[in-house]
Amino acid sequence: MNLISASEVVKDFSGHRALNHVSMEVPEGSIYGLLGPNGAGKTTLLRIINQITAPDQGSILFEGTPIGQEHRHLIGYLPEERGLYKKMKVGEQALYLAQLKGLSRQEAMKRLKIWFSKFEIEAWWDKKVEELSKGMAQKVQFITTVLHEPKLLIFDEPFSGFDPINVNLLKHEILQMKARGATIIFSTHNMSSVEELCDHITLINESETVLQGEISEVRERYRANKYQLIFQGSEEQLAKGLDSRFELLSMEENGMGQRATIRIKSEKEGSGDLIRNLVEITEIKAFKEILPGMNDIFIQVVNDTNVKKGA
Amino acid sequence: MNKISLIIRREYLTRIRKKSFIIMSVLGPLIFAAYILIPMYFATLEDKEEKLMVVIDDSGLFTERGPNGPVFIIQGTETLKFQVVEGVPVNTFRETFEESGYYGLLFIPSNILASESSLIYSTNQTSLVISEYLERSMESEIEDLKLASHEIEDIDKILAEVETSINVRNIKWTRDGKTQESNTGVIMGIGYLGGMLIFFFIFFFGSQVMRGVIEEKVSRIIEVIVSSVKPYQLMMGKIVGVGLVGLTQFLIWMLLSAVLVTGLKAVVFPELNQTPTEQVVSSDLFDKGAGVQDMSQPSPEILAGEDMDMAKEIFASLKSISVGMILASFLFYFIFGYLLYASMFAVIGSMVDNETDTQQLIFPVIFPLILGIYVMINAINNPDNALSFWFSIIPFTSPVVMMVRIPFGVPWWQLALSGSLLISTFLGMTWVAAKVYRTGILMYGKKVSYKEVWKWLRYSS
Structure with missing residues (x-):
């Protein structure tokens, strides 16, 4: 109601x-x-x-x-x-x-x-x-x-x-x-x-x-198919083993281990496909989807509509 | 409780609790009395000082031989004394006049009968009272001289018989055939007072409405209030609340004045309380009638009682005007005149963000009111001419102008027309004002013109 x-x-x-x-x-x-x-x-x-x-x-x-x-x-x-x-x-x-x-x-x-x-x-x-x-x-x-x-x-x-x-x-x-x-x-x-x-x-x-x-x-709706992975292992190990369907965006040292941001390139693939790939090459400690913040969505949507109107 | 009455209650209570209200309520009548009494007091102060005037009488017509030298024929008053100087030209006083302590020098030329003028020399402006006194006295002396030159026998006796004083008394025949005595001066005074009171009331409390609206806008509470009540309710609540404050103030003034007046009456005119006014009037008329026979010897009692007669006449006139009628119409024009103008003041308040911006907006609104005051002053003398008639019918000026016409008597159809026009204009104006107000109270920052307001009128509610 x-x-x-x-x-x-x-x-x-x-x-x-x-x-x-x-x-x-x-x-x-x-x-x-x-x-x-x-x-x-x-x-x-x-x-x-x-x-x-x-x-x-x-x-x-x-x-x-x-x-x-x-x-x-x-x-x-x-x-x-x-x-x-x-x-x-x-x-x-x-x-x-x-x-x-x-x-x-x-x-x-x-x-x-x-x-x-x-x-x-x-x-x-x-x-x-x-x-x-x-x-x-x-x-x-x-x-x-x-x-x-x-x-x-x-x-x-x-x-x-x-x-x-x-x-x-x-x-x-x-x-x-x-x-x-x-x-x-x-x-x-x-x-x-x-x-x-x-x-x-x-x-x-x-x-x-x-x-x-x-x-x-x-x-x-505004998800960018980005995932955060925290794992035990080295950057080379991950970069080498990652399938071409996925893209490694960034990498940093974290107290708990390595933290990587990975994007799934194709809409057809799901997080399951990524996990299957990761399981084979690293030891996963944490894995979650990165949802866009409202701040980013706000700025993106407002800019997009302003551009459209301007065009 | 009904919302509009909540608003009225707040507007009323916050205002009558203010110190300024209490002070004005008590001091109002006193200030009013002071306005009248202080100038009178100063006038009496001035008269106490004794003035000595030198007289040079070249004509010799105004000088008598006394035991102690020459004496001026015209008697001095309590505060004005004369000293005749002979054989001295005016110019001898010129250089030393300031130090001599004389108030002035009266020079009567030898050809006064022909030129009909004399001169007063002094270092400062001679008071009007003194010049008039001298003119009057010299005129009558010269008149006597001229009369005496005709050598008529018993001239004094003839003159005394000829002297007449006519008192025009105004008796009104009312429709039911009764007679009423009235005094035009008192009627004028009452009408004038009523009109002025309405003018000041509208102006003073209208501005309070305006200031109240601005206060709500500036403090930004307006948005909270109009989310709880309709803007129209807020506006009317404010107008009625402030109006009640005004009525309260007016009633307090009336009560205090009544106390003051009865107090004064008991002290100054005690006999008025013993005799009913009608008896005073009729016995007074009878006295005058009886006095015709021995007019040549005016009774000293009547002369002494002249001031008393005046007072009796005023009270009699007050009685002759229908007090109920005046009071009722005063309240009517007081209330509806205020309501009409208050809604316009509310609109001005809604158009601005601060009080200084109101200056130029106020003028078109109060212009008719000021025009009304001018017409009113004219209407006091011509209560029935076309100008007075139209301005007492037109709603924007009628509250002020009609008030001075009412004591003279106004036909019922005119009162009905004026009254119903006033009420319907008030209703229409409130409707328009509410539409503008509703938009204005939410506008900030920009200066609003009447042209803009015209656009707001067409917004949907």
Whole structure:
């Protein structure tokens, strides 16, 4: 079941198309990564799902029904540009924002107490936001985003502006929310966090979807048939014994032995063929396929589409 | 709780808790009173100083022989004394005048009857009060002289009989045939005060709405809020919340002023509290009527009570104007005028990233309001002419202009037309404003023109 399905979404601003027939299916209970260079249209799509702006064409379904006012309470949104009322006290502000998301005052108060003690920030309750540091204010804002335990959480660049300790805290919380059954969409430039957290991704470049799918499937699609081998023996031994169907790309000394990167030249051959060959010439200590990182895929796909457009 | 009421509540509470609000609420009436009282106080201060004026009377018409030498015919006042000098030319004073301590030198030429002018020499500007006093006194002296030259018998008696003072009292016939006494000055004052209050209220609290929108944009909280509520709800919540702050402030001012006024009334006009106003008015009229017979001998009591009469008249006029009607229409134009303009101020706030950029955008919005003030000043004297009529119907100026017309009496159909136009313009303007606002609040960085705003209007919601 898809929690969100966006289909053929088009959004035009004066003289510029921000989204061009973008579709996206977000399965319930998954973590969905929205990737793309700056200005690709990620924030616009997130705003449309948040009903901050409306699409010019296309539709957004929430659990199969067109998204509407009744869904606002079911979404928590952390925008890229964080911000709170500077002159308002932390506690009062958190209560206000929670009530706007449909929580009763009492319930909001109860949950805020729990979160404030969890983040060890009880002492901030009566401080004005302008007295807090940037990192402190971000913590407060994160709490106000998740307090009403929404079904869908939307984070626009959630890791920017946090120090590494808080990034880990945030990742931990995101995984917790997934475990609780929430669905999470986030946009990011941080590719390691994508590999770590995401189940699905959509890569948008220049207002169009250029890559989409389950992350394991995407990495599979971009595999380069490269394998890593750690073995006992010498480089000559390996080079000499390796069949011409395989290519030795690199070689280095490793604490455990020699480490080699080998490519299978032909699509027809599988890893089994390579292993059969290797067993005969070396003593294998470890063998694994090298899947491309999201970082490489990101750069490759964006460059490819830019070249295509340029041509 | 309904979301819009949550927003109203926040906007209201954060503002009335501010120190500036509390200070303004308490000091408002005091500042207002100070504006009136301080100039009056200074005026009395100035009068205390005694001034001595040298008189050189070449005509001899204004000098009498007293036991201690020549005396000026015109009596000095408490603060102005005269000293007649004879046989000295004006120029002898010229060099040493500054050191002499004289306030001024009055020179009456020998041909005063023909030239009808005299001169005051002094080192600084002579006050208007003194010149007027001298003119009046000399005029009446010369008039007496001229009359005396006709050699009519019993001239004094005739003159006393001829002297008349007419008091034009304004009695209004209302539709149900009753009579009401009114004082045009008081009516003008009330209308003017109402119109000005509305102007300042719109301007002051409209800018607060604008600043609130800018604050939300600059702090970037806007995106979080509009993911929870519709931009329209946020805008209306803010406008209503700030408007309630204004009403609260206004009510506090009214209460404080009422306390001040009743306090003053008890001290200054104690008898007003003993006699009902109607009785005061009717007995007053009766007194005047009875006074016709012995007009040649004006009773000293009436003269002494002149100030009191004035006060009675003002209170009587206040009563004659339908207070309920004025208050109701004041509140109506106060509220809807504010609502109409506040949505425009909200739009300006949504168009900019900081307050300095608002300057040139504000002008087209407040221009009609300022125009309204000019028309209002004209309408005080001509409440029923075409200019006043049209500007009290056009919604952008009607809140200010209609206020000065109401105390004079406005036909019901005009009130209904003006009121319904104001309400429908407010609704239309809010609809337009919400569309622009929705786009504007998410725009950063670039300076927006009204041309750009026109494009935003056509974006889908």
